[in-house]
Amino acid sequence: MFSLQNKQAVITGAGSGIGRAVAEVFASQGAVVHAVDLNADALTAVDAAIKSSGGTIKTYPCDVTDQTQVNKIFSEIGVINILVNSAGISHIGNAANTEVADFERVFNVNVKGVYNCLHEAIPSMKKNGGGVIVNLASIAGSIGLSDRFAYSMSKGAVYAMTLSVAKDYIKDGIRCNCVSPARVHTPFVDGFLKKNYPGKEEEMFEKLSKAQPIGRMGTPREIAHLILYLSSDEASFITGSDYPIDGGAIKLNT
Structure with a gap:
């Protein structure tokens, strides 16, 4: 079950944390992993780890906020069966003390970065008969978290983009879901x-x-296993959904 044999999977933020865990889990299930990250040294480390375990990986240093860079890399990759938008940053602050520069930095990575990758991947998926997209949202996008104003804004946008893409491309065979972790x-x-x-x-x-x-x-691997399921053929009836993976934070933290 949950085989990704020979699937071409693009994973952003693949150099560390959840993104790296997704890359490693996908590779173990047979995917050809295309790892995208701003940190070239981190990519070198994940490349070595996956290859030492017999997996297939190609790495691409890239700033996802730069559409020109994203376009170049996605054009080089060609066929894309799976896209996991995991690249993201956080910020501590409320609406009054969050500076413009910090707000824009979070927006550019967490919102524009996702948009840039969607913009480039979807035409490839349509051309090849469909695909799967999983976006990293957060419980911050659906419940109030103290001092996470900009971060919550960005993850709420990711959730909205997920629903929009799922609606617009369902007839093209493209499934789009998101996962919403609590603290990992x-x-x-x-x-x-x-x-x-x-x-x-x-x-x-x-x-x-x-x-x-x-x-x-939570652990990055626990998040990666949920993303694996949503990316697999076993989840072929699922689209337009958000999956909290939160240790009970939303429903039980009252």
Whole structure:
């Protein structure tokens, strides 16, 4: 089950965190992984990891906010069966203290970056009889989170783009869904704790973990396995849906 044998899968943000986990899981299921990330060194690391496990991967250093770069890479790739839009950044702040530059930076990566990839991938999918798109949204796009104004805005936009693409291209055989994780233990979390709570990293990690009803953070692999399902033929009846994967955060955190 969940075979992606010989599927051409483009994964943005594939150098670390959830994106890297998706790349590794997809490769293990037989996909030809096209890994896109801004960080060339991170791509080198994931390339080595996947090849050492017998997987097939090609890497593309790219700034997803630059449509010219995205167009060049997607043209080079050619046939695209699966697109996973995982590239994204976060920001801490509310509507009053979020600076214009930070707001625009989050928008450019998390919204425009997704748009750029959709804009380039969809014509290829239409030409080849269909495809699958999975976008990384967040519970921040559907519930209120303190001090996540710009980030929540961007993930709400990802959810809306998901519904729009699913509606517009259902007759072209293109399925589009999104997943909405709660807090996941990625390098971003470790960097956030080191920057904001020096010397108290373990204490704050425990506090953040316990803030979720299930009592811990998610892992990138857990998110990747849900994305694998949604990208597989076993999920062929699913489109236009958002899948919270949140340790009970939405329904149980009352």
